[in-house]
Amino acid sequence: MTSTYETLRERLQVAFDALEMGADPVLRTSERGDYQANGVMALAKRLSRPPREVAATIIESLDLADVATVEVAGPGFLNLTVTTEFLDRQLGELAADERLGVATAPNPKRVVIDYSAPNVAKEMHVGHLRSTVIGDALARIYRFAGHHVIARNHVGDWGTPFGMLIEHLVDLGEQAAASTLSIGDLDGFYREARSKFDSSDAFKGRSRARVVALQGGDPETLRLWHVLVNQSITYFSEVYDKLDVTLSAEDVVGESYYNHLLESVVEDLRAAGLLVESEGALCVFPEGFQNRDGEPLPLIVRKSDGGYGYAASDLAAIRDRVGTLHAQEMLYVVGVPQAQHLEMVFAVARQADWLPDSVRCEHVTFGNVLGPDHKMFKTRSGETVKLVALIDEAIERAFVILDDRGTDLDGDAKYHLAEQIARAAIKYADLSTERQHDYVFDLDRMIAFEGDTGPYLQYAHARVRSIFRRSGTPFVPGDAHFALAAPAERSLALGLLALPEAFTSALASLQPHRLCTYLFDLAQRFTSFYDTCPVLAAEGALRAERLALCDLTARALELGLSVLGIDAPAQM
Numbered sequence: 012m013t014s015t016y017e018t019l020r021e022r023l024q025v026a027f028d029a030l031e032m033g034a035d036p037v038l039r040t041s042e043r044g045d046y047q048a049n050g051v052m053a054l055a056k057r058l059s060r061p062p063r064e065v066a067a068t069i070i071e072s073l074d075l076a077d078v079a080t081v082e083v084a085g086p087g088f089l090n091l092t093v094t095t096e097f098l099d100r101q102l103g104e105l106a107a108d109e110r111l112g113v114a115t116a117p118n119p120k121r122v123v124i125d126y127s128a129p130n131v132a133k134e135m136h137v138g139h140l141r142s143t144v145i146g147d148a149l150a151r152i153y154r155f156a157g158h159h160v161i162a163r164n165h166v167g168d169w170g171t172p173f174g175m176l177i178e179h180l181v182d183l184g185e186q187a188a189a190s191t192l193s194i195g196d197l198d199g200f201y202r203e204a205r206s207k208f209d210s211s212d213a214f215k216g217r218s219r220a221r222v223v224a225l226q227g228g229d230p231e232t233l234r235l236w237h238v239l240v241n242q243s244i245t246y247f248s249e250v251y252d253k254l255d256v257t258l259s260a261e262d263v264v265g266e267s268y269y270n271h272l273l274e275s276v277v278e279d280l281r282a283a284g285l286l287v288e289s290e291g292a293l294c295v296f297p298e299g300f301q302n303r304d305g306e307p308l309p310l311i312v313r314k315s316d317g318g319y320g321y322a323a324s325d326l327a328a329i330r331d332r333v334g335t336l337h338a339q340e341m342l343y344v345v346g347v348p349q350a351q352h353l354e355m356v357f358a359v360a361r362q363a364d365w366l367p368d369s370v371r372c373e374h375v376t377f378g379n380v381l382g383p384d385h386k387m388f389k390t391r392s393g394e395t396v397k398l399v400a401l402i403d404e405a406i407e408r409a410f411v412i413l414d415d416r417g418t419d420l421d422g423d424a425k426y427h428l429a430e431q432i433a434r435a436a437i438k439y440a441d442l443s444t445e446r447q448h449d450y451v452f453d454l455d456r457m458i459a460f461e462g463d464t465g466p467y468l469q470y471a472h473a474r475v476r477s478i479f480r481r482s483g484t485p486f487v488p489g490d491a492h493f494a495l496a497a498p499a500e501r502s503l504a505l506g507l508l509a510l511p512e513a514f515t516s517a518l519a520s521l522q523p524h525r526l527c528t529y530l531f532d533l534a535q536r537f538t539s540f541y542d543t544c545p546v547l548a549a550e551g552a553l554r555a556e557r558l559a560l561c562d563l564t565a566r567a568l569e570l571g572l573s574v575l576g577i578d579a580p581a582q583m
């Protein structure tokens with residue numbers, strides 16, 4: 012189906028094109044009319060004509076027959092009011108469409124999304140939470156739009172710290188080390204290794220030798236390294252399960268994967284004349300990057316000790332993603348502190364011709380998670396907060412809330428629901444904040460059934476579903492007519508028809524919060540409708556119409572939540 016927005020935009024475009032080919036009507040939903048086109052003013056300026064006169068010319072040629080009526084307002088806004096006949100037809104099509112009007116991309120792309128990326132033998136912290144939750148929502152949104160998503164979990168599994176980590180593993184004994192790691196005490200393991208490294212010269216010496224053995228491919232060292240990596244990956248997978256994140260073991264392509272490509276990165280940069288030796292290190296100075304003193308900034312590809320760094324594996328990853336995976340778009344869902352690193356890597360890849368201009372490559376940044384004191388979120392003793400601890404705490408709270416509400420569930424069913432609520436609370440709080448903004452991690456607010464929260468939307472959905480459980484007769488979609496006599500019905504109808512725009516806008520801007528805002532607004536429209544328009548007490552055609560609006564609402568909430576990675580249980 013063609014969405015309401017698209018229908019209006021296409022018709023406006025014809026009229027705008029008549030005055031200037033390709034002029035943007037700038038159509039958006041409005042408070043006053045149902046939709047508003049604001050493109051007249053800019054067009055009038057370009058044509059050096061009075062805006063209201065341009066508006067009048069557009070209206071004359073505008074073919075809105077049976078779709079909407081139009082009025083000029085203010086300096087030249089076009090206010091469009093959709094006709095009931097058109098809404099009726101659109102809702103009929105919506106009811107028959109599993110995708111609720113959301114189109115699939117005409118040209119599906121291969122899209123690499125780099126997200127989560129925790130580090131081996133280090134705890135996943137709240138920074139990884141945002142990357143994981145936002146990255147996974149984007150992956151689901153892209154998939155739903157019909158794109159081919161290739162998730163890449165660029166796990167930190169290589170580098171000098173592995174010398175001390177492996178030696179610590181040897182000291183503890185593999186069995187004991189594995190069990191520490193499997194219960195998720197990754198930071199403890201790392202800390203102990205670090206403190207031995209700092210306090211014992213002998214340990215330091217062994218660690219350094221171990222790094223050399225690792226880089227040299229010594230089989231026993233590699234075996235020990237695998238133990239560390241595998242234990243950590245198993246642990247990360249448990250966290251992903253708890254969060255219901257779609258990342259799987261196949262998506263883990265860590266830094267170490269690119270080792271075999273690093274030499275050619277250096278050789279090809281050298282051949283391209285981009286490599287500069289500086290204090291023993293091999294660097295590229297990409298155009299346009301300077302330090303505070305205005306000196307060119309190096310991207311270090313190979314360190315003076317001969318080891319390759321983080322930048323080298325990122326360069327190799329770009330070559331792999333573009334050259335082998337044939338990515339047409341690449342998203343890096345990584346914290347702001349790495350902005351400069353990524354910009355420099357992208358710039359070098361472009362200069363080396365590894366990243367064609369046709370490939371969209373973006374750093375998808377996000378703000379910080381703050382504690383109740385509005386400072387970086389830490390435990391009371393100042394340590395990083397473990398992700399699992401947060402999820403478990405949320406599940407406990409969900410239990411309490413369910414008990415308070417007098418749930419009649421118990422056992423597995425109750426636990427399952429508590430998990431669904433906990434995930435919704437955590438994910439929605441993260442996704443509904445504008446990506447670049449910080450937010451305060453306040454579990455009480457996040458998990459409440461009231462306000463702009465995940466559990467509120469789940470509850471709104473379950474409440475709509477409950478109407479059908481009580482209705483007595485099976486619901487037959489498709490035989491309703493939408494007269495939309497009550498204002499709240501009309502408002503709900505417009506809300507339902509706006510899902511495709513919300514989805515498209517979230518996709519185009521890489522801002523899942525736009526979908527959250529939409530869903531919250533829809534739930535509120537539903538509440539006004541339900542407060543003023545009796546459903547089960549209505550009769551005949553009116554009952555059928557209202558039930559159909561309820562059905563569409565439940566489906567829109569479920570679909571919207573699902574592309575955000577949030578379950579919509581039928582009963583709460």
Ligand code: ARG
Binds near residue numbers: 127128129130328343
């Ligand atoms: N492991 C890194 C960290 O925890 C994030 C990796 C991001 N992805 C990338 N391709 N550099 O900070």
